[in-house]
Amino acid sequence: MAKFNIYGESVxxxxxxxxxxxxxxxxxxxxxxxxxxxxxKGDAFRxxxxxxxxxxxxxxxxxxxxxxxxxxxxxxxxxxxxxxxDNFDIKKITRKR
Numbered sequence: 079m080a081k082f083n084i085y086g087e088s089v090x091x092x093x094x095x096x097x098x099x100x101x102x103x104x105x106x107x108x109x110x111x112x113x114x115x116x117x118x119k120g121d122a123f124r125x126x127x128x129x130x131x132x133x134x135x136x137x138x139x140x141x142x143x144x145x146x147x148x149x150x151x152x153x154x155x156x157x158x159x160x161x162x163x164d165n166f167d168i169k170k171i172t173r174k175r
Contacts, residue, residue: 084135089110090109093114094115095116097117102114102126103129103130107137112131125160125163128162128168129158132155132159136155
């Protein structure tokens with residue numbers, strides 16, 4: 079299981095098949111973990127990973143306790159992941175050593 083830091087918080091990355099629950103990924107604040115569907119590859123994996131990292135940032139920075147909740151938070155995460163993937167050559171997501 080990989081880990082990385084967001085503003086000093088250690089966050090785990092898990093790969094689990096989420097197809098039966100119809101999810102691509104999610105961030106759990108309780109577990110400090112991002113779970114990504116293990117069947118996602120390529121662009122779908124990158125977009126979902128970035129989307130969930132933005133959720134983690136919002137939670138760690140306390141934004142989830144403000145007006146950035148529900149649908150608005152989903153829209154922000156989706157637009158950021160789309161903008162990054164559409165405009166930058168993000169072919170591989172690897173952790174900085």
